[in-house]
Structures are given as structure tokens and as C-alpha cells.
Amino acid sequence: MGADALTSPASPAATGWTPDQPIVSIRDVRKSFGAVEVLKGVSFDVRKGEVICVIGPSGSGKSTLIRCVNALVGIDSGSITVAGREVNDPKLDKLALRRTVGMVFQQYNLFPHRTALQNVMMAPVQVLKQDKREVEARARALLAKVRLSGKEDAYPGELSGGQQQRVAIARSLAMRPEVMLFDEVTAALDPETVKEVLVTIRELAEEGMTCILVTHEMGFARSLADHIYFTDRGVIVEHGPPAEFFAAPKDERTRAFLGQIL
Amino acid sequence: MTGRPLAVLLPVASPAPRSFPKLTLVHCVGIVGALALVGGAAHAQGAPAAPSAFEVIFKWSPLLLQGFLFNVAISLLAMTLGTVAGLALGLAQIGTNRPLARVAWAATQFFRNAPWLVLLFFAMFMIPFQFRIFGYVIPFPDWVKAVIGFSLPVMANVSEILRGAVRSLPSGQWEAAESLAFSRRQTLWRIILPQCVKRMLPPWMNLYSLVTMATVQASIVGVSEMLTLTSEVHAAEGGRPELLAPLYGFAMLCFFLYCYPIGRLTQRLERRFNVKS
Numbered sequence: 443m444g445a446d447a448l449t450s451p452a453s454p455a456a457t458g459w460t461p462d463q464p465i466v467s468i469r470d471v472r473k474s475f476g477a478v479e480v481l482k483g484v485s486f487d488v489r490k491g492e493v494i495c496v497i498g499p500s501g502s503g504k505s506t507l508i509r510c511v512n513a514l515v516g517i518d519s520g521s522i523t524v525a526g527r528e529v530n531d532p533k534l535d536k537l538a539l540r541r542t543v544g545m546v547f548q549q550y551n552l553f554p555h556r557t558a559l560q561n562v563m564m565a566p567v568q569v570l571k572q573d574k575r576e577v578e579a580r581a582r583a584l585l586a587k588v589r590l591s592g593k594e595d596a597y598p599g600e601l602s603g604g605q606q607q608r609v610a611i612a613r614s615l616a617m618r619p620e621v622m623l624f625d626e627v628t629a630a631l632d633p634e635t636v637k638e639v640l641v642t643i644r645e646l647a648e649e650g651m652t653c654i655l656v657t658h659e660m661g662f663a664r665s666l667a668d669h670i671y672f673t674d675r676g677v678i679v680e681h682g683p684p685a686e687f688f689a690a691p692k693d694e695r696t697r698a699f700l701g702q703i704l
Numbered sequence: 705m706t707g708r709p710l711a712v713l714l715p716v717a718s719p720a721p722r723s724f725p726k727l728t729l730v731h732c733v734g735i736v737g738a739l740a741l742v743g744g745a746a747h748a749q750g751a752p753a754a755p756s757a758f759e760v761i762f763k764w765s766p767l768l769l770q771g772f773l774f775n776v777a778i779s780l781l782a783m784t785l786g787t788v789a790g791l792a793l794g795l796a797q798i799g800t801n802r803p804l805a806r807v808a809w810a811a812t813q814f815f816r817n818a819p820w821l822v823l824l825f826f827a828m829f830m831i832p833f834q835f836r837i838f839g840y841v842i843p844f845p846d847w848v849k850a851v852i853g854f855s856l857p858v859m860a861n862v863s864e865i866l867r868g869a870v871r872s873l874p875s876g877q878w879e880a881a882e883s884l885a886f887s888r889r890q891t892l893w894r895i896i897l898p899q900c901v902k903r904m905l906p907p908w909m910n911l912y913s914l915v916t917m918a919t920v921q922a923s924i925v926g927v928s929e930m931l932t933l934t935s936e937v938h939a940a941e942g943g944r945p946e947l948l949a950p951l952y953g954f955a956m957l958c959f960f961l962y963c964y965p966i967g968r969l970t971q972r973l974e975r976r977f978n979v980k981s
Contacts, residue, residue: 551874568890569886
């Protein structure tokens, strides 16, 4: 994609962001749900085109963290900027933010009353009010890109988990995001369909899409990520390039976690 | 003891395919026949000149069926009015305007937990028999008040059905829509509510059956619907006790023939929608 760079008000230029700055910058983010502090001061940067994997045990705040990036979850303190846009700003233009950040969920969350093609077309047509025919052409191309040509008119209920998840990826891409968030997108899939989804994400990453993934697929993280962050109980315990991180984990908790999972 | 295992140790028969006995026209005719027989037996001991229950029902059936149509009309109007009001109330309940949502919730609970007959009395005695607007006099006959009276519980139930349907959708639908930059209003109208229609249809049809059967309560406040007419027909035939069962049996049959297919259809829809959303 990207060849037809339609200018949009969501483009980073509008916010004073320049490509030499991190596209996502997370600074000392804290978040509590009731009495439970889920994020206890998390910071990291993501540069444009980078692929970041966040790993860690269940309940360590990974999903909450990436939900903060597109303001699905509000933060209590700290700062998150996405392409120069402060997420914690009460005057935040959420629409613009969410055009910049795409998200794919563990449970696919396709709209079951709409076909695959309609799922992909809905947001650009209804939210961005883009031309329907132009969007349809783009949606068909996106479905072809995720290898789902011929499934345009299928309803989500008629597709396998892996197919649904690829529709969800195409749906997100149809908004032409700058950053993609993947929240354990293969965790609900059958082992044999995990691969087809990972292949799609890999292609996306290799095309230069900025990706933040929460994942349990260690092999995938190792081979694809530019940087790994290990979270436990709301903090980043350890991080580093995959080769270093997996070969010689320094922290006790990281070693215990990797020992369990690998 | 024989070698047979104790019955209690046998595996419980799987309850999966519950097949209901299908009621067909034959059964219905049977029911009517039985009722007529009861009447007929009583008739045999009565005065020899009195017409049989069949003859009475046949003679009065145009009037009685007209009464039944009135019940149907009241139920349809109450359902329409109640559904429109209930959808508005339900939307207010799930809305972001907190005070409005509170009021809508309270109204829903109030009308949902009041006996229908009390609401009917309430409507009968609180609503004036006519309104005067800009010099025009709009009459409010009893049956219109009955429609309003029945629409109140319908409204409350539809409101709750809507709220339940919206709540029953997985939160992931809201999250996905939000992450695609849909506004809350767009999410509700484009994504959530279209999915709720299917979920709301079976309970809504159920409610309609209940309303239809409840319309006979209007006889208590003097609306000349089927039950009122049945009682009048009975009086006109000299109030013979042996006519009671056949006459009211006929009324029952009419309601049954009307409501039973709705119930079947509701079940079928429920089963179909349950398969997979």
C-alpha cells in the first residue's frame, strides 16, 4: 500500500512531528483499575518502521499498555505521544489519533452483521466519509493482500479464526494507520492458523509498518522484533534486541518466564 | 436383586433434542369438541327447547369474533405505541446523559414491576375522556385509554429488552468500533443496534403474545372486547350455566389459535439466532 498517499488531516505533519523523533513515546505511564495498579511507570519509545514486541506473564499489564496507546484506556499519569499527539490531553482529537493508530484484537471483533468486505469498508466510508468506490477498490486490494480474495462476501461467522483475524488486519489497514497495535492476535487461534496470521503481520512489518505487538509467540518475536520489552506486574523488567534478550536474559523474572514458556 | 443395574445408576438420558408435541388443527378441534361435549352433557339435562352450545356459538360467532378482532387491534396498537416509547426509553437508559439515564431507568423499573391491571386502571382513571387542543375536541374513548394502559408495561419491557440486548453484545464490538474512530453515536447506530434487532425479536414477540392475552383485562374496565361480549352473549342466552364452558372455551380457542403460532415462530427464531451470531 502506501503508494496512493492520500493526504489526511491525521497525517503527522499537522502535529509538528518529524520522522527523526519516535512516533510513539511512552513516559512514566501509570494506570489503576480501582485499587489495583496495573501500570506502575512504564516508559519506552518506538521509532517509525520499528517492530516492538511486548511479552510477559498474564496480568502483567501488557494489554492495558497498548490499549493506552490509542486511548481505549485512559491513563492516570504520565504521557503518551503518538506522532506528536498527546494522548493524555483532555482536548485530544480521538478521531485523529485513532486514524493514526490501528488495532487488532485477540478476539478479532469483526462486526458479525457485515460481510468481510463491508467490515473493511465501514470505517473509511462512514467515519472518514471517503468515496465509496475508491474505498471498495482499496478494501478488495487489502483483502487480496491478506490472501482472502474470494471471501469478500462471506460473513465473519462463515470464516475460520485465522481468516477472521486477517479480515480484522485488513479492516484496520483500510484506515491507513501509521502505527499498528496487535493485542495477542494469535492467542485465540488454532495452531495451524496461527502461521497464516503471522505471515501477514511479517509482510506488514517488512513493508515498514510500525508495529507494537503483545504476543506469546516467542519464535515470532525473536525473528521479527527490533526490540523486546518484558513486563511483569506493571513495570518493564528488561528489554533489548531479541538476540541479546533471548540469549542472555539478565533479570531473574525474565529467566523464570522464558524458562516456562520456551 | 437381579443382575440389572439400578435405575438410578443408569446414565441420564440426554435432554438435548426436546421435542414438543406439535399441536395441529386436529388437536384444536379435539379441544373444542371436548368443551362442546361438556356443554352438551349439561344441555341434555336442561330444558328440551334450549338451543345447543354449538348453535349458540355459531349464532353469536360474528359478534364474538368481532370482539376478538378488537382485542387484536388493541394489542397491536398498544404494542406499536409501547415499542416506540420503549425504544426511546431504552436508548435513554443506555445513553451517556447520566441524569436522563437515571430517570429512564427508574421509569422502566416502575412500569415493569407494576401489575398490568393496575396500570390499566391508572390509565383509565387518570386520562380524561377528551382533550381540547386549539378548539378541537379530541375524544379519548375507553378503548384508547386501554391501549395507553397496555402500552405502559410494553414500553417498560421493550426498554429493558433493548438494554439487555445492548449489554449482551461483547464489549469487543465497542472497542473495535472505537479503535476504528467511530464515535459513540455512530457505534451505537451502525454497529451495536443493528446486531440487537435479531436478539430483541424473540423476547419482543413473546411480549406481544402476553399483551394480546392481557387485553381481555380491558373487560374489567368496560371495553367491549371479546370477554365482555362473551359475558353479554351468555346473559342474552338466559345465563344458562351449561353455556359457560363452551362460550369461554371458544374465547380461549380464539386466543390460542392466534398466540400459539406466534410462540412457535418465536421458538424457531430463537433457535436460529442462537446458532451463531
